[in-house]
Amino acid sequence: MDAAPELPRNLRGRIAFHAAATEAAESARDRLTAIHGDATPEEAAVVVALGGDGAMMEAQHRFLGRNLPVYGMNRGSVGFLMNDFREEGLAERLQVAQAALLHPLHMRAVCCGGGEVREALAINEVSLLRETRQAAKIRILVDGRERVPELICDGVLVATPAGSTAYNLSAHGPIVPLGANLLALTPISAFRPRRWRGALLPAAAEVVFEILESGKRPVAAVADYTEVRDVRRVEVREDRSLRLTMLFDPDHGLSERIIAEQFTV
Known part of the structure; x- marks a missing residue:
């Protein structure tokens, strides 16, 4: 410390x-x-x-x-x-x-429909969650490179070290020591790819989630207290200015x- x-x-x-x-x-x-x-x-x-x-x-x-x-x-x-x-x-x-x-994490969420952009800060995590009975389908990019073409799941989250012992831990994500300069990327009830358990990323990484079939499988994005419904794209990165x-x-x-x-x- x-x-x-x-x-x-x-x-x-x-x-x-x-x-x-x-x-x-x-x-x-x-x-x-x-x-x-x-x-x-x-x-x-x-x-x-x-x-x-x-x-x-x-x-x-x-x-x-x-x-x-x-x-x-x-x-x-x-x-x-x-x-x-x-x-x-x-x-x-x-x-x-x-x-x-x-x-903290900075979330930039682009909504379906008119493309409204909503931004929020998260100290614990930014999570994406399915809104209906249908599983979400989400494409994941890290620093512009596709890492998961299609994640079929209840959701997925990015957690800070402080947030790694909260929702991330209950979703079976790793505990990240404070000061480790890492972020936890953790799926929530993943169906496909069945064996993917998430990843540890450098704190400077930018994670982008693209919602596939967003009309049929709507997804909400939540940054701590701020919820944005019906998103089609969510960008998450560390805010180094705070x-x-x-x-x-x-x-x-x-x-x-x-x-x-x-x-x-």
Whole structure:
């Protein structure tokens, strides 16, 4: 991991808190803001997200473009990207935290019909999903070269390292260590080619999905919270102009958790 951005020595009034909409997360936020205050985005030097991995993603979206580091504490269920929750010593933990840097995905979707173009950013993944009972048929190109002429499936996704432990993992995609500079390309319930399990791609790769028989087999594209219906072409690439920073305790053991998860049976 990289060194964390240098934070002010006095963080009183410089921490912005973001809590998931659960009793446990909101109660923790109330107690912590009573101690540390709750900064506005303009005043904040760091963000503390309370909840599960979804709270981490929500916080990153909320503060996207401000280049504020986000430190998560687990008040949810899984919390793969979260640190252990403790109320005491928060300021000291933030000062010694280590940083993991990543970039969001940029989705450019071209719709059927009039060819309307919709764009969105994704911190976890961009996924394509069939809209009806009929399987989708999708052609996949990577950096302009055809790699899969026809994927018959329920869908397919491109995940960032941060998103590799979310939908990508449930679709049997690989867990990608933070900082690995890779993207996961993972099919969802692939029927043909039956043995294709996806690929790991360089982070700089551009992935293009072309929807075959889009009138008969409509497909939706989803970038985190943004859904675009009836697409005919979707382009996905990393947006290097935006940087996201996640903070972890030095003893968090994220690397060990990533390795152990891959041996879970």
